Amino acid sequence: MKSKIIKVKTKSKNYEVHIGPDLISNLNLILKKKKIIFSKCLIVIDNKIPKKFIKLIIKNFKGRKFYTLSFNANEKNKNYLSINKIHNALFNKNFYRDDCIISFGGGITGDVVGYAASTFKRGIKFINIPSTLLAQVDSSIGGKTGINNKFGKNLVGSFYQPDLVISDINLLNSLPKREIICGYAEILKSSLIDSKTNFIYLDKNLNKILNLKESFIMNAILNSCLLKKRIIEKDEKEKNLRKSLNLGHTFAHAYEATLGYSKKLNHGEAVIFGLMNAINFSRYVKIISLKNSELIHNHIRRIKIKNNYRSLFGKRKIPSILNFMKSDKKNKSDSINLILLSNFGKLNLNYQANTAQLNNFLIHELNKANL
Numbered sequence: 001m002k003s004k005i006i007k008v009k010t011k012s013k014n015y016e017v018h019i020g021p022d023l024i025s026n027l028n029l030i031l032k033k034k035k036i037i038f039s040k041c042l043i044v045i046d047n048k049i050p051k052k053f054i055k056l057i058i059k060n061f062k063g064r065k066f067y068t069l070s071f072n073a074n075e076k077n078k079n080y081l082s083i084n085k086i087h088n089a090l091f092n093k094n095f096y097r098d099d100c101i102i103s104f105g106g107g108i109t110g111d112v113v114g115y116a117a118s119t120f121k122r123g124i125k126f127i128n129i130p131s132t133l134l135a136q137v138d139s140s141i142g143g144k145t146g147i148n149n150k151f152g153k154n155l156v157g158s159f160y161q162p163d164l165v166i167s168d169i170n171l172l173n174s175l176p177k178r179e180i181i182c183g184y185a186e187i188l189k190s191s192l193i194d195s196k197t198n199f200i201y202l203d204k205n206l207n208k209i210l211n212l213k214e215s216f217i218m219n220a221i222l223n224s225c226l227l228k229k230r231i232i233e234k235d236e237k238e239k240n241l242r243k244s245l246n247l248g249h250t251f252a253h254a255y256e257a258t259l260g261y262s263k264k265l266n267h268g269e270a271v272i273f274g275l276m277n278a279i280n281f282s283r284y285v286k287i288i289s290l291k292n293s294e295l296i297h298n299h300i301r302r303i304k305i306k307n308n309y310r311s312l313f314g315k316r317k318i319p320s321i322l323n324f325m326k327s328d329k330k331n332k333s334d335s336i337n338l339i340l341l342s343n344f345g346k347l348n349l350n351y352q353a354n355t356a357q358l359n360n361f362l363i364h365e366l367n368k369a370n371l
Contacts, residue, residue, distance in 0.1 A: 046105025133183025182268025
C-alpha cells in the first residue's frame, strides 16, 4: 500500500504528516526530499520500541553526527526531570537551534520531547516519529506538548509544531492489543466530532481495524488525521474550535490523575470511559437523542477494556475526580467546562457544569455502569 501525505498549514509552521508502511527505512530519503537539514541529531527513544525498529532508524544516520537517549515512557516520568535530562544531553553535545531532536515513541515521548524542543534555546528542529496508534492518530499532530504536575495532566506545556511527522504503520504490529484499543479511543472520538458517516464506517469495521487489517487501519488513521488537520488549521492555539478534540478528556484526565497514573488505566481506556461519560452527560442534560446515545454506547460495549469502570472508581473517589476536573485547562471560572455532543459532528464546546451537578451525575454513572 502506498503511503499518504497530509500537508498541515498553521500560522506558526507548515509541515507534512507521512502515513504508511516502511517509512522508517526511507527516513533519510524523506529528509533529503523535504530539505530538512541539520548537523547533529538527538534521537530520544521510548524504551518499549523493539530493537529491530531502532536499528532501522539508526541506519538512516550513518555518516552523520547523531546521539541516542533512552526514555522510560510513562505518565510519572512526564515531568521536569525528564525535560532537564534531554536539555542536558543537548547542551553537553553543544547542539544549536539549527540542529534536530527526534521523538521515537508514543504520545508521552512525543509530548515530553516536543516540550524539550520548544524550550531548548527557544526552539530547535523537531521531528516526531510516533510508534503507537494513539500517537499516530492524535498527539503527534497539532503541536501540543507538555508535562504533568501534582495538580493534573498536561498543565505545563507549549504549542510547538513539528517539522515533520512520520507515522509508519509497521510499528503497530509490535503493540499489544491493549495499546491498539488505547489508540482506537482517539479514532472513535474523532468520528463523533466528524460525522455519522465516519462513525458508521468504524462501527461496521471495528474488528478489522482492531486487528490492523492494512487498508482499514490506514483509513482510520487517515480520517482522524484529516479531521485534526482541518481543526488545527482553523484554531491552532485552542481558542474555540480545537476544544472539540477534548471530547471526553475532562473526565479522562481526572480519572488518570485520581489513580496516580497507575498501570490499571492507560490514557486510551480513560478516554473511552470519558467518552461514555460525555455522551451520558449530554443525555443527562437532554441535548443528545436517546437513539444516538444508544448507538454510541452499543459500539463502546463492543470494545474489550481490561478493567471495569465501577471497580476502578468507587464513590469515595468522586471528590478526587472533581478536584482534578476543576484544574482542567479549559476552565475559565469556578464552573467546569465540558465538551458535549448534541449530534454526530455537532458539539457544545462550552457547557458550564457546577460541582454539585457533576457529583450527582458521577454517583448516577457508578450506580448504572456496565463497562
